[in-house]
Amino acid sequence: MIIPVQLADRSYDIHIGAGMLAAAGSIAASHTRSRIVPVVTDATVWPLHGAALLAALASAGLQGDPIVLPAGEATKSLQQLGGLLDRLLAAGITRADCIVAFGGGVIGDLAGFAAAILKRGTAFVQIPTTLLAMVDSSVGGKTAINMAAGKNLIGAFHQPAAVIADPALLATLPQRQLRAGYAEIVKYGLIGDAKFFEWCDAGAAAVLALDAAAVAHAIAVSCRAKAAIVAADERETGDIRALLNLGHTFGHALEAETGFGDRLLHGEAVAIGMAQAFRFSAAQAICTAADADRVTRHLLATGLPAWPAAASIATDAAPRLAAHMAHDKKKAGATLPFILARGIGSAFVDKSVAMKRITEFLALDLRVR
Ligand SMILES: NC(=O)c1ccc[n+]([C@@H]2O[C@H](COP(=O)([O-])OP(=O)(O)OC[C@H]3O[C@@H](n4cnc5c(N)ncnc54)[C@H](O)[C@@H]3O)[C@@H](O)[C@H]2O)c1
Numbered sequence: 239m240i241i242p243v244q245l246a247d248r249s250y251d252i253h254i255g256a257g258m259l260a261a262a263g264s265i266a267a268s269h270t271r272s273r274i275v276p277v278v279t280d281a282t283v284w285p286l287h288g289a290a291l292l293a294a295l296a297s298a299g300l301q302g303d304p305i306v307l308p309a310g311e312a313t314k315s316l317q318q319l320g321g322l323l324d325r326l327l328a329a330g331i332t333r334a335d336c337i338v339a340f341g342g343g344v345i346g347d348l349a350g351f352a353a354a355i356l357k358r359g360t361a362f363v364q365i366p367t368t369l370l371a372m373v374d375s376s377v378g379g380k381t382a383i384n385m386a387a388g389k390n391l392i393g394a395f396h397q398p399a400a401v402i403a404d405p406a407l408l409a410t411l412p413q414r415q416l417r418a419g420y421a422e423i424v425k426y427g428l429i430g431d432a433k434f435f436e437w438c439d440a441g442a443a444a445v446l447a448l449d450a451a452a453v454a455h456a457i458a459v460s461c462r463a464k465a466a467i468v469a470a471d472e473r474e475t476g477d478i479r480a481l482l483n484l485g486h487t488f489g490h491a492l493e494a495e496t497g498f499g500d501r502l503l504h505g506e507a508v509a510i511g512m513a514q515a516f517r518f519s520a521a522q523a524i525c526t527a528a529d530a531d532r533v534t535r536h537l538l539a540t541g542l543p544a545w546p547a548a549a550s551i552a553t554d555a556a557p558r559l560a561a562h563m564a565h566d567k568k569k570a571g572a573t574l575p576f577i578l579a580r581g582i583g584s585a586f587v588d589k590s591v592a593m594k595r596i597t598e599f600l601a602l603d604l605r606v607r
């Protein structure tokens with residue numbers, strides 16, 4: 239299945255399907271004039287799936303040149319970026335080449351940013367290997383690295399030349415990572431597609447059990463939703479792309495509070511954050527308590543956390559979480575923008591939510607143990 243991302247001269251296709259990795263050679267071949275294809279990957283993914291990618295490239299007469307980086311968020315650093323650029327330049331890369339990013343969101347963000355600045359812009363193909371990367375980070379052209387001052391602070395918009403999402407690669411992904419990626423899938427239902435939320439409510443177990451049809455459907459619906467949002471608001475200059483941040487202001491604060499580590503994965507923080515966005519909306523009588531309950535129950539039923547207590551956040555953390563939110567938005571003051579919801583499938587941007595209300599809400603929400 240092919241889902242187009244329509245962005246004028248930056249348009250590209252997302253190729254989705256089990257076994258699609260085999261087409262990586264022919265897809266990459268249409269974006270490069272060299273025989274050698276640099277493949278940026280990580281030390282967990284490469285031993286598991288590198289041989290299959292090399293075979294796919296070879297079938298189109300291409301030779302993969304793997305650049306294997308350490309797995310994990312710490313790889314999205316200025317230091318790793320410098321090393322990667324030096325290796326690509328030493329290999330004689332030109333703007334006629336095409337870089338392949340083969341890994342999760344960490345590899346996609348780092349390799350994508352390297353491609354964005356290498357010779358002022360080189361083509362790259364995203365081959366995501368985590369569920370999160372297949373449904374979110376590989377599509378849309380946001381690339382970035384982390385700095386001491388915070389996550390994703392240095393980056394560029396640089397759209398890939400193609401995305402290849404092969405659900406068969408997920409067979410080796412740990413369940414916890416799979417569930418964290420699922421949080422970003424159900425997000426699309428919660429933002430603007432109540433029917434898809436219904437499907438998720440019935441089908442989440444099949445997705446997490448890697449039922450081939452269910453995973454492909456979930457990836458396709460997610461990518462279609464993200465592609466439409468990105469096409470309408472590529473650089474997040476309007477409110478539309480901001481909707482993708484549902485649950486993220488609450489979630490980032492939880493990630494900051496837990497030190498951005500293994501204690502709380504990004505998708506887990508987003509799950510709690512989405513539940514909080516709905517509970518806050520219900521507390522403000524913007525949405526019904528029944529919808530907020532349903533979101534909370536759905537997330538818990540899939541094995542995701544829905545309350546801050548699940549991440550052992552202290553009951554007195556409300557002021558600290560509010561401070562993280564202000565820092566995240568680089569804005570101190572009485573109000574901050576939040577994605578709220580009028581109901582399941584009806585998220586909207588509220589540009590000025592009173593922080594006093596958020597802090598009061600958090601104080602109560604943190605007490606649910
Ligand atoms: N650019 C965007 O629009 C965007 C959107 C969302 C998230 N992100 C970024 O994505 C990153 C998170 O991505 P992620 O969750 O994919 O993390 P990740 O890339 O760190 O992957 C998670 C872990 O799974 C391992 N792994 C990957 N594929 C595997 C496989 N098939 N089998 C076994 N193990 C595998 C990795 O080695 C890693 O240890 C964050 O840095 C986040 O900022 C970017």
Ligand SMILES: [Zn+2]
Pocket residue numbers: 374422486504508
């Ligand atoms: Zn996210």
